[in-house]
Amino acid sequence: MLPALAELAEAEFMFRYESEAPADVRDALGLATTRMGGGVVLSMRHDPTNYWSKALGFGFDEPVNGDLIRRVCDFYRAERTPAAVIQIAPDRLPADWDGICARENITAGGTWVKLAAEIETLRPGRTDLRVGPVTDDLVDQWASVVLRCFGMPEEHLGPMVAASVRDPRFHPYAAWDGHEMVAAANLFIHGPMGSLNTGATLPTHRGRGAQSALLTARAAAAAEAGCRWVTAETGRPEPGASNSSLNNLLRVGLTPLYERRNWVWQADRAS
Structure with missing residues (x-):
C-alpha cells in the first residue's frame, strides 16, 4: 500500500x-x-x-x-x-x-x-530562520528561489512552477532570514499521503536547519489536511559521498522504502 x-x-x-x-x-x-x-x-x-x-x-x-x-x-x-x-x-x-x-x-x-513515514512518528526539526507558508503574492519569488537553488533557469520554468503551485493541492512553504526568502519547499496532498517535494536552500544559508524545519512544518500541514503519511524521494549518494537532502529526511524520521x-x-x- x-x-x-x-x-x-x-x-x-x-x-x-x-x-x-x-x-x-x-x-x-x-x-x-x-x-x-x-x-x-x-x-x-x-x-x-x-x-x-x-x-x-x-x-x-x-x-x-x-x-x-x-x-x-x-x-x-x-x-x-x-x-x-x-x-x-x-x-x-x-x-x-x-x-x-x-x-x-x-x-x-x-x-x-524513496522514503515515507507516518506523520505521528516524525521528530521535529528546528532552525533559527522564520518558517511558514507562502502567500499567493509571494509565489513568484518562491519559484525564483526554488529554481536558483537547483541551478535551473527562471525563463519559462519560473512561470510554470508558479502557476502549478496555485493549485489548491499544493502548499508552498519557505524560510526567511529577516525579509529575505532563503529556502523553499512544497507539499502536495494526495489522499492520505502528503508528498514532501521541491526542498532547496540558497548556498548562503545552508547548514542552518531550514530544510529540517520545513519538513516539520509541511508534515504538520499534511496532518491537518487529513494525511496519515508523508513521502519524499532524493538521490542516493555515491559510495563515500553524502546527500544533505537524504540526511535531512532521515533526521526527522522518514525511512527508506526502497x-x-x-x-x-x-x-x-x-x-
Whole structure:
C-alpha cells in the first residue's frame, strides 16, 4: 500500500507541475503530458535542464509490460523528445525488463531513494530562520528561489512552477532570514499521503536547519489536511559521498522504502 501511495503521489504532483503551465510556456518549452497505464508521461522537448521529461506511476493500476513501455516511448518519439527518464518501483519491473530495455533503447541511470513515514512518528526539526507558508503574492519569488537553488533557469520554468503551485493541492512553504526568502519547499496532498517535494536552500544559508524545519512544518500541514503519511524521494549518494537532502529526511524520521533506478530512454541509438 505505501509504495503505491508514494509513487502515485509523486506522479501526480509532477503531472500538475507541467500540465498546468500557461499556454505560452507550454509552447516555448514544447510541453506535452498524458496519462497512460495508470501512470503519467511528461515531455519537455526544449528542456534546458534534462530533468522534466519523465514517465512514472506505473505498475499499480496496470502491470508494466512491453506494450506499455512501447506506448510510452512512442509518445516521446511523436513529441520529438530527445531523452526521458522512466521511474518504476523495483518490485513492479517485469521479468523480461532487460529485453524491453534493449528493444526501446533504455539504459540504467542513477538511483533514487524513496522514503515515507507516518506523520505521528516524525521528530521535529528546528532552525533559527522564520518558517511558514507562502502567500499567493509571494509565489513568484518562491519559484525564483526554488529554481536558483537547483541551478535551473527562471525563463519559462519560473512561470510554470508558479502557476502549478496555485493549485489548491499544493502548499508552498519557505524560510526567511529577516525579509529575505532563503529556502523553499512544497507539499502536495494526495489522499492520505502528503508528498514532501521541491526542498532547496540558497548556498548562503545552508547548514542552518531550514530544510529540517520545513519538513516539520509541511508534515504538520499534511496532518491537518487529513494525511496519515508523508513521502519524499532524493538521490542516493555515491559510495563515500553524502546527500544533505537524504540526511535531512532521515533526521526527522522518514525511512527508506526502497531504492529506485532511473531508466533513461534516448531517441537515437548510439552508433
